[in-house]
Amino acid sequence: MLLLTCPNCGVTAEESEFHQGGEAHLRRAGPGSPDDAFEGYLFTRRNPHGVHFERWRHVFGCGKWFHAARCTATLEVFGTYPAQTTEPPADIVAAIRAKRPDWEGFR
Amino acid sequence: MARKRYSVFAVAREALRGHTGWPRAWASPEPRARYEAIIIGAGGHGLATAYYLGKNFGITDVAVLEKGWLGGGNTGRNTTIIRSNYLQDPSAAIYEKARSLYETLSQELNYNIMFSPRGVIMLAQTEHEVRGYTRTAHANALQGVATEFIGPQRVKELCPIISLDGPRYPVLGGLWQSRAGTARHDAVAWGYARACSDMGMHIIQKCEVTGIRSEGGRVTGVTTTRGDIGCDKLGVVVAGHSGRLAEMAGFRLPIESIGLQALVSEPVKPCMDVVVMANTVHGYMSQSDKGEMVIGGGADGFNNYTQRGSFHNIEQTVRALVETFPMISRLKMLRQWGGVVDMTGDRSPIISKTPLEGCYINCGWGTGGFKAIPGSGWGMAELMARGHSPLTEAFGMERFREGRFIDESVAAGVAH
Ligand SMILES: Cc1cc2nc3c(=O)[nH]c(=O)nc-3n(C[C@H](O)[C@H](O)[C@H](O)COP(=O)(O)OP(=O)(O)OC[C@H]3O[C@@H](n4cnc5c(N)ncnc54)[C@H](O)[C@@H]3O)c2cc1C
Ligand SMILES: [Zn+2]
Numbered sequence: 011m012l013l014l015t016c017p018n019c020g021v022t023a024e025e026s027e028f029h030q031g032g033e034a035h036l037r038r039a040g041p042g043s044p045d046d047a048f049e050g051y052l053f054t055r056r057n058p059h060g061v062h063f064e065r066w067r068h069v070f071g072c073g074k075w076f077h078a079a080r081c082t083a084t085l086e087v088f089g090t091y092p093a094q095t096t097e098p099p100a101d102i103v104a105a106i107r108a109k110r111p112d113w114e115g116f117r
Numbered sequence: 118m119a120r121k122r123y124s125v126f127a128v129a130r131e132a133l134r135g136h137t138g139w140p141r142a143w144a145s146p147e148p149r150a151r152y153e154a155i156i157i158g159a160g161g162h163g164l165a166t167a168y169y170l171g172k173n174f175g176i177t178d179v180a181v182l183e184k185g186w187l188g189g190g191n192t193g194r195n196t197t198i199i200r201s202n203y204l205q206d207p208s209a210a211i212y213e214k215a216r217s218l219y220e221t222l223s224q225e226l227n228y229n230i231m232f233s234p235r236g237v238i239m240l241a242q243t244e245h246e247v248r249g250y251t252r253t254a255h256a257n258a259l260q261g262v263a264t265e266f267i268g269p270q271r272v273k274e275l276c277p278i279i280s281l282d283g284p285r286y287p288v289l290g291g292l293w294q295s296r297a298g299t300a301r302h303d304a305v306a307w308g309y310a311r312a313c314s315d316m317g318m319h320i321i322q323k324c325e326v327t328g329i330r331s332e333g334g335r336v337t338g339v340t341t342t343r344g345d346i347g348c349d350k351l352g353v354v355v356a357g358h359s360g361r362l363a364e365m366a367g368f369r370l371p372i373e374s375i376g377l378q379a380l381v382s383e384p385v386k387p388c389m390d391v392v393v394m395a396n397t398v399h400g401y402m403s404q405s406d407k408g409e410m411v412i413g414g415g416a417d418g419f420n421n422y423t424q425r426g427s428f429h430n431i432e433q434t435v436r437a438l439v440e441t442f443p444m445i446s447r448l449k450m451l452r453q454w455g456g457v458v459d460m461t462g463d464r465s466p467i468i469s470k471t472p473l474e475g476c477y478i479n480c481g482w483g484t485g486g487f488k489a490i491p492g493s494g495w496g497m498a499e500l501m502a503r504g505h506s507p508l509t510e511a512f513g514m515e516r517f518r519e520g521r522f523i524d525e526s527v528a529a530g531v532a533h
Contacts, residue, residue, distance in 0.1 A: 011430060025419075056369070059358075059360070084423070085423055
């Protein structure tokens with residue numbers, strides 16, 4: 011059972027109050043993009059064994075979306091942060107580095 | 118190791134000798150420096166691929182490399198439902214091929230895989246499902262897969278412990294496949310392993326692949342925890358770990374690895390001789406030969422490689438099934454476990470060439486690949502031996518770029 015803190019309303023709750031919405035920071039392919047770009051945006055996923063950035067929604071709470079950094083190999087949550095970013099903020103990156111010194115970094 | 122045939126005479130002889138004369142079912146050799154073909158992953162799909170490479174194409178210079186123990190992945194963790202009542206033609210073809218191979222697999226492998234074609238009912242509990250399954254029954258008729266849409270009374274006759282007028286979702290009917298059923302999951306892996314070993318193939322356990330070697334865009338071998346091993350052809354068949362292997366081979370997949378759990382109850386007297394799936398409420402149940410009620414549900418909600426799931430998912434599954442089968446509310450649950458399932462965007466598998474020449478991949482079976490093992494191995498072996506297979510053609514990974522999905526997510530509910 012994961013414990014997550016919603017950065018929008020500040021509530022900390024069990025995962026059953028939230029819903030995962032897939033990988034975060036995907037780059038949306040626009041009109042006229044080649045097929046590869048659409049495939050990448052719609053289907054291709056990093057699916058890492060380790061540090062994963064993902065979207066979550068506080069469905070049974072404030073209803074808003076946010077992002078989380080989490081380890082898929084241990085279920086450890088490194089931190090959560092607002093959805094209005096295109097990459098993880100410095101404090102989240104630092105929190106991951108502190109616990110996973112050999113992490114290869116974002117992208 | 119010469120294989121001794123299992124037979125009633127062998128059982129009688131061994132009974133008299135205190136069971137001291139049974140040979141090991143498969144050998145555990147040291148890896149050679151090179152093989153014609155290497156299969157990564159000794160789950161059902163990997164072992165079946167190796168078996169049909171030998172049986173159908175005479176390719177026996179094969180090693181199957183397994184990081185843990187044989188059948189210790191999803192193959193040994195599933196709830197063993199076998200059916201072929203899918204909506205799309207390519208699915209019906211490969212799942213029905215598999216189901217029909219299961220019918221005679223015990224005889225063919227000389228190993229009792231306990232295939233039990235007891236029949237599977239997929240309940241229709243909403244008007245939407247009634248329409249959906251009626252459509253599937255029509256599709257199945259065209260595909261030559263024997264299924265029928267049955268009414269509530271027939272459901273009750275087939276499964277007396279069911280409650281037809283559940284408080285939330287009354288049973289409005291069901292899609293019935295009478296030659297669907299279950300088999301013993303470990304035995305499928307063990308039977309194929311024994312047959313592969315008998316053909317001279319090497320099954321190497323506790324041998325984790327940590328790298329894939331290539332030269333000029335062509336695979337040349339693998340790096341493992343037991344040294345480098347060369348090969349001409351490589352088959353990657355590692356279910357939930359496909360993303361990691363794809364990364365080693367230098368490409369990405371439209372796959373996410375998610376937890377899926379199941380549980381069994383204490384054993385009780387026979388009370389249910391069919392498999393019932395209730396997709397609207399996300400639960401399914403059958404009774405094992407030992408008497409345990411075998412229960413499964415929907416996949417957990419997020420990427421997870423730990424083989425552990427969250428309790429609330431189990432709770433949801435059981436809550437749903439108690440409505441459909443009130444008698445199970447008194448049962449104690451004995452064991453619960455999880456696997457790492459490989460989910461694709463259209464809920465259909467990938468059996469495909471890859472950007473790395475000589476390297477083939479078989480994955481994406483998600484929550485429902487046990488039923489497909491013989492058909493998948495048959496097609497994958499043909500793909501690896503000949504470069505193409507009618508059975509696997511539609512399942513290439515380029516379909517996600519080309520928009521040619523084999524959409525079973527609607528037809529199959531969730532877990533299957
Ligand atoms: C709880 C649960 C219930 C299910 N119920 C059903 C059902 O009722 N009916 C149905 O049809 N399907 C069901 N499934 C799905 C089914 O179990 C799978 O689709 C199927 O078993 C996949 O087989 P496989 O051979 O591809 O994978 P696996 O059996 O997982 O085998 C892959 C093997 O690869 C090995 N491996 C991974 N990485 C490496 C590496 N780097 N080097 C070497 N080896 C490696 C693993 O150790 C593993 O043994 C269920 C799954 C689960 C988890
Ligand atoms: Zn919130």
